[in-house]
Amino acid sequence: MRLPLDQTHDPERRSWVESANDPAGDFPIQNLPFGVFRLEEHEQPRIGVAIGDRILDVRRCAERKVLPGVLSQAIQALAAPTLNDFMALGRPQWSAARLAIGNLLDVRFVNDCKPHVTLIPMKDAQMLLPATIGDYTDFYASIHHATNVGSMFRPDQPLMPNYKHLPVGYHGRASSIVVSGTPVIRPMGQINPDDAVPIFGPTRLLDYELEVGLLVGPGNGLGQRIPVAQAAEHVFGLVLVNDWSARDVQKWEYQPLGPFNAKNFATTTSPWVVTLEALAPFWVPSMARSVDDPPLLDYLKPPEPLGLDLTLEVSLSSEGMRKQGMAPMTVSRGSFADMFWTLDQLLAHHTSTGCNLRPGDLLASGTVSGPTEDSRGCLLERTWRGTRPFALTDGTERRFLQDGDEVTLTGWASLGGRPRIGLGRCTGIIQPAR
């Protein structure tokens, strides 16, 4: 998935948008993630690009014809209310847009282009889902997560015999995908707390799952496969995903056909899609597979085994903490480079039967957990099924999520002194069951 570096990755490059040059910020001129926003509730949504604490109004750039080198087809797609049409165009047109937008925002181009450019403060904009997501697939690509969870649900056989041979995945619910900031209502559900008589009531074991999601660019026709070596051409970019889970519902319902109601009440994504191009400098050799692991079948062998060096963090604040002005507490921190299955393998496996992907489809990694306790990406693992609670800074204890809890996922790459490429924030507050 590693793309070549070019002038858009130059670490010395700076923007005339001052906030973009903050080394602690997510959105320097080397990032330029795409999103969809609006300013008023009933307004037509438009495409924007994040730069510092501002949003570049891309639709207006398209209308004012200040994107040299971008073909008319792409100009039209950038004026649409979702990113789907633009995603369908493929990398040559994405690259041309990235180059033109970067030039607009470059400190060296200030005099020429500033008057044509509309910047909107992020705080004034309402972010929406970046694309219409036709289908959502969730994988299980962290071997640490699979081993931890497996050992709780199936102590005799934590890791299934298939695990190292294929990236296990399942189809998720697309209708209930919401954008960061949308409150999450504690779901009701059928649970069987004492393994005796099931009851219907609010979930008692509400959890988050820290995941990375891939948004599909050009799709494949029904009956066609995407070769693992060409997978990158089908990836527009990445977002953060919180695959909220009701563990008690899951435990009771999941056999034999997998998770269903335990997951379909809400899935949150971050609003900014960080392109694969922006992430080009951050690929590292993957150490996930060892020589003792079974050999990969050809259709899953990437040209080079690479992981993405992306730091991922979960933070949590209770309602009490927020009332007292306390900062959110970091609950875990891991790396996406630790994944056993890589993004190109997920795409190749998903389409190996000829299953068709469409622009804007979401493929999520599954919970990203590392080898250490503080890198476990969900509470089920972090508190070991609630047996090892931890204390928040307001003195309360957490085994699973409480009403009023706010969960925030963040992620960023910052290898070798390059400007930090951030994925932004993926957040949600738990509301009481209804």
Next chain:
Amino acid sequence: MRLPLDQTHDPERRSWVESANDPAGDFPIQNLPFGVFRLEEHEQPRIGVAIGDRILDVRRCAERKVLPGVLSQAIQALAAPTLNDFMALGRPQWSAARLAIGNLLDVRFVNDCKPHVTLIPMKDAQMLLPATIGDYTDFYASIHHATNVGSMFRPDQPLMPNYKHLPVGYHGRASSIVVSGTPVIRPMGQINPDDAVPIFGPTRLLDYELEVGLLVGPGNGLGQRIPVAQAAEHVFGLVLVNDWSARDVQKWEYQPLGPFNAKNFATTTSPWVVTLEALAPFWVPSMARSVDDPPLLDYLKPPEPLGLDLTLEVSLSSEGMRKQGMAPMTVSRGSFADMFWTLDQLLAHHTSTGCNLRPGDLLASGTVSGPTEDSRGCLLERTWRGTRPFALTDGTERRFLQDGDEVTLTGWASLGGRPRIGLGRCTGIIQPAR
């Protein structure tokens, strides 16, 4: 789900479209199923209603204002290229359209309305998917199917402890749903035939699954539940569904998160959506639950336990049979009244967590199998995992599907001497792996 009977159900009613009065036909004037068709490849699709061997061009009826009593909102929805907008309107508007269309086609109205009505021979039309299907859910509602399959995959525990407490389901793939008549390419996949070293190759155990699908009418908001007693208000109508399955892929991949690639290469639906109104006379007391079964939780208790008396049939023809002019062979015949979980329970359970359904969403029943060998709705059961092959009329043997095989599902209700209400045909021919 039983709706009241009215004049549109009058068994004596006849149409001036002569073929609609054929007692062996699927589409009498008491049926009036909705579909989407076009005559030329690049034409805008339009909504039609099946009557005998003709299609009523509903868009033209809407344009010519020959649908008295139908509100302008519904007229507009009926001129759209899919049924989604019409599905969203709800039963009062569906009923008004059914009444008006029935009157147009009634033998007593011939002189007034015939000149305003365009009928197209079915053989000249290309049928399309009736709706844009946002999400597809597949259930496991036949206890005979669950018990049979369970005993093969898990002989120690065929039926999971949850089975009689909740309708088990999983999310399917929406992108690969195709309309009847679309060829199905034998999928490649990762399989492990000897339980030793997995390989990648064409599935050897390709199967069909005979199912009934429900298309959602008005949806529910995220966080809202559909009460079991109100489920019927959210159901537009029913179709036949063939959930094609690669059993060897399924066996190797399905643990712990359920079927994925084994199912996502193709799912076929019939083109005509038979409304719940047309099916009103065919509800019968459900005998599926016995007094020994565990009591239902309130959210799953229907006001009256009713099953739909729908006969369902699978027929098969090989390429050789078709070349020799032989008729397809009936492989199984069952009844939808045998289902353990009913359609209203599927809707109530699916939304019990607040999962939002959208107009046009597809909820399929899972394989419909009855208690007898000849009522088993997939080859896995019919040939007991291939151990009990059967002979086709061309002398070849079937354990699983061969290239060139054509599978056709049909379904109809015909209780009490009423005109037969047919679901039409759901068919597909297997093409060799690519």
